[in-house]
Amino acid sequence: MAALKRSAQTVVQAARSDKKITTQALLAGLFPDLMELFGDRLSGDDPALRGGIATFGHQPVTVLSTDKGSDLESKIATHFGSPTPTGYRKALRLMEQAAKFNRPIISLINTPGAYPGQSAEEQGQGAAIAADLLKASQLPVPMISLIFGEGGSGGALALACGDRVWMLQNSFYAILSPEGFASILWKDAKKSGQAAKVMQLLPEQLLAQGIIEKIVPEKQPATLIETLREQLLAEIARLQQLTPTELLVQRQARFRKF
Amino acid sequence: MRLFNKRHYIHLPAAPAELKQRQSQVPDGLWQRCPYCHESVYYRDLGAFKVCPNCQYGFRLTAQQRLDQLTHQFQPWDTGLTAQDPLHFPGYQTKLAQVQHKTGLQESVVTGKARLGHYPVALGVMDTHFFMGSLGSATGEKITRLFEKATAQRLPVILLTASGGARMQEGIHSLMQMAKVSQAVAAHHAAGLLYIVVLTDPTTGGVTASFAMEGDLILAEPHALVGFAGQRVVAQTTQQPLPSDFQRAETVLQTGFIDRIVPRPQLAQTLRQLLAWHQPKVGE
Structure with a gap:
């Protein structure tokens, strides 16, 4: 990539920027007939984790996406894109549904991380994410994840345990926010720039380490959506040539190497 | 006015070398504070399982x-x-x-x-x-x-x-x-x-x-x-x-x-x- 010499801090800022393509724009562009489905069938619905069924190419797919909201009200309702246990259980339900009806899964990720609130802890945030990790390792259908802004820790991993993980050029994927990292290691959240540098959270660094498979260049929204559609369709077609057993063996090898 | 000259403390001579040596032999950690209930516990009272006798918290x-x-x-x-x-x-x-x-x-x-x-x-x-x-x-x-x-x-x-x-x-x-x-x-x-x-x-x-x-x-x-x-x-x-x-x-x-x-x-x-x-x- 031409952009190899970018500073980590710049990319972190670009990933969080207001100009970043929104969940709404991606969903509308990629899945115009998306029928959104709600609820975890246990306790409620979490607007920070959206999902549903859409036509993609010639077939139905299951779509999962985090959402940061677009105005103040929806930003507060989504905890600025941080899913609650309800959200992760909704994702689990929709993944199971996709497996039952043999639909590929596409997940779109832009989250600072799982919501760290008192209620989220009491509703079992850890258990909810763990259930997604367990389920994703056994899904007999292709699953492709795209990190398009922030890929924050376990909250992002819960939706990125499939066969391919791709990232937009201006996005990052990390164990923790650079602020949290600096705060834990150096007791100083202001050293986030330095943290971003040592964390190796840039797409090109993650690609080199085999954490992700592809970096998608970020262009005008219309062009970006066209590129994404083409590449996702091609990749789903490739993955669908595998038997479910071959698919699971490959997926297991993908994570076993770390 | 000797009243105002009265000292409110007594002066101790420097500890003899023997006392200092004995102090250095007192081991640390005889009393441990339970991180959960904050009781001070004599280490023997923790028992073989290292459990706080007051609240059952298990020490690490x-x-x-x-x-x-x-x-x-x-x-x-x-x-x-x-x-x-x-x-x-x-x-x-x-x-x-x-x-x-x-x-x-x-x-x-x-x-x-x-x-x-x-x-x-x-x-x-x-x-x-x-x-x-x-x-x-x-x-x-x-x-x-x-x-x-x-x-x-x-x-x-x-x-x-x-x-x-x-x-x-x-x-x-x-x-x-x-x-x-x-x-x-x-x-x-x-x-x-x-x-x-x-x-x-x-x-x-x-x-x-x-x-x-x-x-x-x-x-x-x-x-x-x-x-x-x-x-x-x-x-x-x-x-x-x-x-x-x-x-x-x-x-x-x-x-x-x-x-x-x-x-x-x-x-x-x-x-x-x-x-x-x-x-x-x-x-x-």
């Missing part, structure tokens, strides 16, 4: 102390596996060498095949004295192999968790361990085998969000801290003081994520009973 143990309490037969696996430095993180290798020297451990988990009563079991014990029990690549690899070997040998797995969460110095490679271990747990589960988790103080972060919450049975020690997000972060998020028993095992049981709280002196017996109930039937 080393992996070796845990093994001694649970089993007389332990054959360690993958002892040579040691932390890598995938990010070439400044200062990490030096710190690792220091911690390895100090603890005598190669990583934050000890794994192997043990016998509890009559029952063979794949046993893993995490140790907070090694980088706060954090989940490094080698930690994840050892736990993954624990499950893989258990699946191959058709053994149940018992895992005692204790972890501050991800190993920051290994960055995203630490995160990948959550997925890797979960896959091995799923395969063990699919083989119809038993997995028992014992949550010990503290079990947090990425460990809670993966294998600590994936057991068929999830036990916990009294008052163990069990949660995903750190308390400081939660307090910052909610901008309100947290309840005093927030993220303690009793609360987590109340909210439905722990099967049972087992005081440490009863742990070995409880595990043996559970293993007995899950023995494969003859002919299976």
